[in-house]
Amino acid sequence: xxxxxxxxxxxxxxxxxxxxxxxxxxxxxxxxxxxxxxxxxxxxxxxxxxxxxxxxxxxxxxxxxxxxxxxxxxxxxxxxxxxxxxxxxxxxxxxxxxxxxxxxxxxxxxxxxxxxxxxxxxxxxxxxxxxxxxxxxxxxxxxxxxxxxxxxxxxxxxxxxxxxxxxxxxxxxxxxxxxxxxxxxxxxxxxxxxxxxxxxxxxxxxxxxxxxxxxxxxxxxxxxxxxxxxxxxxxxxxxxxxxxxxxxxxxxxx
Numbered sequence: 001x002x003x004x005x006x007x008x009x010x011x012x013x014x015x016x017x018x019x020x021x022x023x024x025x026x027x028x029x030x031x032x033x034x035x036x037x038x039x040x041x042x043x044x045x046x047x048x049x050x051x052x053x054x055x056x057x058x059x060x061x062x063x064x065x066x067x068x069x070x071x072x073x074x075x076x077x078x079x080x081x082x083x084x085x086x087x088x089x090x091x092x093x094x095x096x097x098x099x100x101x102x103x104x105x106x107x108x109x110x111x112x113x114x115x116x117x118x119x120x121x122x123x124x125x126x127x128x129x130x131x132x133x134x135x136x137x138x139x140x141x142x143x144x145x146x147x148x149x150x151x152x153x154x155x156x157x158x159x160x161x162x163x164x165x166x167x168x169x170x171x172x173x174x175x176x177x178x179x180x181x182x183x184x185x186x187x188x189x190x191x192x193x194x195x196x197x198x199x200x201x202x203x204x205x206x207x208x209x210x211x212x213x214x215x216x217x218x219x220x221x222x223x224x225x226x227x228x229x230x231x232x233x234x235x236x237x238x239x240x241x242x243x244x245x246x247x248x249x250x251x252x253x254x
Contacts, residue, residue, distance in 0.1 A: 019155065019205065020253040021148050022065060024052060028142035029244040034166045047138040048242050050164045051096035057157060061099045065147045065160075068138045071096075090224030091192035093163045098227025105152030142244075149205065157204050160212045160248045163220065165196035166239065173235045174222060184235070186222040194239040196220035198229050199246055207252065214246040 035045045049071040054062040071093050090097070136145070170176050170186075170193040178185040186192040197219055201212035218229040219236060233240065 019149055019151075019153070021146050021251050022160075022203075023249040023251060024066060024143075024145045024147070025245075025247040025249070026050075026142050026144075027244040027246075029241040031166070031169075031238040031241040032141065032243070034169050034238075036168045046167055047140060048164050048166050049092050049138065050162060051093050051100075052160065052162045052248075053096060053100060054153070055099070055159045055161060057159065059159075061104045062153060062158065063104050063150055064096075064100055064134045066145055067093070067096065067135055069135050070138070072135045089167070089187070089192070091187050091195065091220070091222060092165055092167075092224070093196055094220040094224035095161075095196065095198055095227050095229055096163045097224070099161075105150050153205065155206050157202055160201050160203050160214060162199040162214055162246055163196045164199070164239075164242055165192060165220075166194070166242060167192060169193040169238055171237055180223075184222050187224075192222065192224075194219075194236055195222040195230075197233075197236065197239050197242065199243075201246075201248065203248055203250055205250055209252060210250045212248040212250075214248065216240065 033045050033047060035043060049068045051067040051071060052065040053067075054065060056062055071089075074089070134147070168176075168189075168191070174184050174186050174193050174195070176189040176191065176193070186195065198217055199214040200217050201214040203212035204210040216233060218231040219233065219239075221228060221230070
């Protein structure tokens, strides 16, 4: 739920044994909004796509905390004459997209419903409880969102990761006209431009409240060819200013 709105509580999400909740606090940066022109005429303004998730200290995926609706369901805007249901944007969030395929503690229905929505013509997830808990429209600015911790997450120290990306934010390094053989190719004129930025921090899901302040640690593959994190941030510019800060608070159950 956004700030001031109760968090979704679908059936089974707050089952006995759930030990509290995580609160995401994201402050938007100077380049939260990105504007470009289509066919040199229509002006389009976009907000970033993003995903937040938990991993254990060995790097194993645990659970998705929140992912934007478009990235979760492949609900992308289509240019004139294009079939929206067939559009794929692998460069959007390549790290999360591959990490979450490894399983975790969330109910299997969450993954099943997500992939079904990607193939469906109707991208609405209204009433699908497993997706209501972890997906939502990209907020127009910084936001706060709460997530009820699934009962299968055991007490301990975890890594919180975030992946954030804009579309078509091309630079002199990540150009729209680069050939596919170029390591900085990001999908052509409809591609990502600068690759996704990955943030992370550690948090203790124990007996008392704790706080993780996330920091940028690398970027995803420009074209989304794999889920690896590249630690070199020297080629990124405005991508470093999409988000100003990310904090994740653990609030124990009462």
